[in-house]
Amino acid sequence: MTDFASTKALFHLPEGVIYLDGNSLGPLPRAAAARVQHRVQEEWGELLITGWNKAGWMAEPGVLGNRIGRLIGAEPGHVVLGDTLSIKVYQALAAALEMRPERRVILSDSGNFPSDLYMAEGLIKALGRGHELRVVAPQEVAGAITDEVAVTLLTEVDYRTGRLHDMAEITRRAQDAGALTIWDLAHSAGALPVDLVGCGADFAVGCTYKYLNGGPGAPAFIYVAPRHATCAAPALSGWLGHAAPFAFEAAYRPGEGIERMRVGTPPVLAMAALEAALDIWEGVDLTDIRAQSIALGEMFIAEVEVRCPMLTLASPRDPSARGSQVSFQFEHGYAAMQALIAQGVIGDFRAPDLMRFGFAPLYIDTEDVKEAARRLAHVMQNRLWGDPVYQARATVT
């Protein structure tokens, strides 16, 4: 059993703050500061250009990719880091469409993160071949997988409500219909057990700054199933995805397997923070994470529903049908969340009216959850959201 009291001690959490927004940006692993400093001073400062070899910077996207691979049930050697999640979505989608040239539909759902849909839109427009982005309600996805569908593009956990897709079932249905699957694991990696191999997933992408705690702007990752490794064509064919990047050949030759999904120069400083964050995951069992995440979420729902009748649960009530977050609907949700943050409980708000709370067992315990519910009740019972100071909108909400 994972010892969550020990893992909590590995994070820096500001005094008095209960942090329920690790589903957006995970907190600072204590070891990350020294790791980044080492990278800056001892590696960049002392090794200069030779750091690419001597400090292993060039190999790191694969090394760290493998460590993430373990957390999402991927085969070793089939996950690589780099770029942002949006770019990785584009890569996976471009490769998938190329593999199903006779089909024209990208199937997604209205619970997908908008950037995934935007990237699909941009790709379709660029291709100019009459592809269609078909967006259905989440519960209609399974039924909408027809033989027109080239690929499904779905985020396993809905960023607003936490609703969870049945990855195994949808993947099975897609494959029965001859379609490919791309799974966005942004709210899954580090939040719950993911079994890419077991599900037979074709492609997966995700970010590392949420439950994996890699830091703001930490790199994304991509997985390509081994059976597609040699046929997935890299539309973003950058030099580091070339079979021999330092031969500087005139024409592109895709690298071996997942290596071809690398594009440009790796984000060396960011990878140092991520490495420290991934150290914490060594020895952590995702089934323990899942059990504790459910316990925390259930406790929060129960406490809030008793104390805050103005809030309406917007997440699935059945914990097995939701990820590691709980959302409540409230007309004045934005201001209420600002008021709650002023009380030291950080969650976030998603338009138009959702107050969103993430539960990361690595550093959130039952005492935190009870205290967060008490402070939320204080905000609601005293109608603090009515204060104009909490109503002014910031850029990022």
Place this chain on the structure above:
Amino acid sequence: MTDFASTKALFHLPEGVIYLDGNSLGPLPRAAAARVQHRVQEEWGELLITGWNKAGWMAEPGVLGNRIGRLIGAEPGHVVLGDTLSIKVYQALAAALEMRPERRVILSDSGNFPSDLYMAEGLIKALGRGHELRVVAPQEVAGAITDEVAVTLLTEVDYRTGRLHDMAEITRRAQDAGALTIWDLAHSAGALPVDLVGCGADFAVGCTYKYLNGGPGAPAFIYVAPRHATCAAPALSGWLGHAAPFAFEAAYRPGEGIERMRVGTPPVLAMAALEAALDIWEGVDLTDIRAQSIALGEMFIAEVEVRCPMLTLASPRDPSARGSQVSFQFEHGYAAMQALIAQGVIGDFRAPDLMRFGFAPLYIDTEDVKEAARRLAHVMQNRLWGDPVYQARATVT
């Protein structure tokens, strides 16, 4: 006049090392370590998710983009940071092709950095509309600009030889022929004066880890001329390029001007290092940089040609025709460079036979140049490249 003795003191350079590879990765600005540490501990650690607004992370790609804009002669508000250079090439190229739908040729040259060509190749393949990547010799570019050419894709300074294109002249010719121009400024930004506005350039892209000293894997930048700001279609249409990213709308609407060239979450840790690096550029005059860079390069060529008859100059002899680097051809260049690095002079090697030396006046002075030439002469005169220890190839050369 820029005081280069003062700027040199702002960099950390390892004891005994003369660093002539800032054209590949600039050295550590002393202030960067503390800046990154502050970002990690005080911003990520203490502000957590609120750092996006409170610490200005979200706005930083534009703020730092503007500071780079000053160094490349761009109008304020038309440069933005993000992703890698390869991705930025793709964005510019996709937008340019869209703007010249009736033309099919991308004109580049054999001196371009291979990743630019690879990205063009990938885009052409994805588009499937019969575009052609026409690669001519550098000196044939101007004559090859016909009315078939949709866009020229050129790196101003050749990464191998340092040969400099005439940006103003080629841009004029391209525009006379109805073509667009994309300038890759990887080896120009911070190396010599660039006047995007004066040249009437359409698009420019570049990286920040070479002469700008932003650190390994520091983000790239892109410039779009104001006259194209509303018609350049972002093929990589990510959420942070959306007109209202946090409205989470179902369909993509491109943001204002250069904002639409943002894609995903900005690289927050990397931007802290870059900010410290850009501070050094405040008050630095690029004409001083250019004059001193030429003086250093001329001195190095003279010293090396006297002392090392086995080396053949591979860069243009006319300093006005080359960037801020000097390359020499030598059959055993790889091993000779390894031997030189063992002597404390770091340059680099580019296949098949080029020894490459970059001169960055911010931290390289005339004494460094003379001493580097002396050590190179020691390597050559004693035939140290013959030692097998220097012949073993590493991954990154």
